[in-house]
Amino acid sequence: MEERQRLSGEFFARDGITVARELLGKILVHETKLGIVRGVITETESYMGEEDKGAHTYGGRRTQRTEPMYHQGGTSYVYLIYGMYSCMNIAAMTEGIPQAVLLRKVEPADEQSRERMERLRLEGAKGRQNISTIRKHLADGPGKLCIAMGITRKDNDIDMVESPSFYVTEGMEVLEEQIKAGKRIGIDYAEEAADYLWRFYL
């Protein structure tokens, strides 16, 4: 298989909106218990530091949980949501500036990845869902994305610029006009910030 170039520290050292837009079409790579799984990123959201009412770091909340958001661009931030799902983010900017990009959706990058993602999702669903439902909604949400790519909180606070098993590579070319924007999901409490068009998708 053709090896693609890994994204550099410079890529992630930019603001969270630029990184969220530029991540579309790139390939998230994770070594799982079933082997390597590759997913093309097709939906992201930006969380913009201490001023963003929708962000965990709003008001400068630097706690054990939010610490990875403060780390250098390219650091993973994986947290537990609603008691049972994980959300996967990648920090943007530099140490001390807590911007991050939530990964909301991926598509399998190849057939082997598709098979592995289906198996991981079947396992994660514990028999509550049939294979056709899983195929239709393989990784189309932050929780499902994490299950499909085998991402857990063990993968929190990883330097994705250096890690041998968790990183992002170049992928498909994306033109500006292919990028759509909308309101972020699930942050109705964030007042005016709930209306910012900081969700990006293809």
Place this chain on the structure above:
DNA sequence: CGGCTGATCGTG
């Protein structure tokens, strides 16, 4: 397809 709701637990 759209709206509503229970599940479940680490964090502050």
Place this chain on the structure above:
DNA sequence: ACGATCAGCCGA
């Protein structure tokens, strides 16, 4: 107590 969610169930 409270979620950067999901899946099942309902009605259209």
